[in-house]
């Protein structure tokens with residue numbers, strides 16, 4: 215989905231809440247020229263029945279963000295808990311009653327020419343109403359990209375480093391020009407790494423298999439949620455191992471996972487149907503569990519959720 219952002223949305227920028235239209239960076243900003251930023255993607259889901267907006271695993275996202283900023287030696291001063299509070303405040307100031315995507319961005323902010331970095335860092339948190347990223351209701355057609363996934367010793371794929379997304383953009387653009395919905399990237403060893411903006415899972419012989427994060431894949435938080443749901447709720451064995459390209463052609467089920475894409479079934483790969491070309495039972499099971507967990511329908515997974523409006527009410531009551 216390509217969302218046009220409303221300039222009146224309230225964002226957190228330069229330590230203040232302000233309209234998106236006023237949050238501006240200079241043309242010489244280091245990150246704009248050299249890709250020296252680290253971003254995150256967090257979802258919040260609106261549940262109509264409970265009249266509540268649930269932010270999904272924000273603490274884990276902010277902990278990952280701060281860790282990954284460390285790779286570029288970018289300092290984000292607030293703690294992960296304080297960043298969760300900023301996020302809640304943003305949701306409330308925007309009075310969101312819909313699904314939302316939160317985009318934290320930290321970057322090298324010096325305005326000068328020269329690639330070497332210094333300690334001038336800045337960060338922002340932007341929250342936007344956001345629907346489906348990929349339209350995957352009937353399943354996606356994925357294509358193996360001619361672009362290889364970036365290597366850890368070039369630009370670490372485990373972090374959401376701005377410059378690294380040139381790799382995803384090239385693969386994604388190629389996939390769409392070739393008529394695919396999404397790209398699958400192989401690493402330099404020829405093994406499956408992940409999708410352009412998502413992790414990948416394959417069901418084969420009753421097991422759920424996903425590449426290890428050492429295959430040059432992002433350490434996905436949805437991936438982690440799916441592993442827990444599949445093991446605990448579906449009793450499935452989840453294996454992290456290398457996946458050959460040709461296994462994509464002989465597997466039983468295939469799906470992508472990610473904050474933006476959610477759980478997206480893949481029903482064709484490189485013009486070959488996955489099994490019989492229909493969405494499989496394991497994929498449907500995982501989709502349903504993830505949907506329920508993310509919207510506060512499952513007691514066990516309330517631990518993943520930060521309610522936007524209820525937490526304020528609870529605090530207000532505590533204060534009385």
Ligand SMILES: Cc1ncc(COP(=O)(O)O)c(C=O)c1O
Nearest residue numbers: 411412413432434435436472473
């Ligand atoms: C390259 C890449 N892989 C995987 C993911 C999925 O990660 P997560 O589930 O943490 O959103 C994303 C998106 O966030 C991504 O950009």
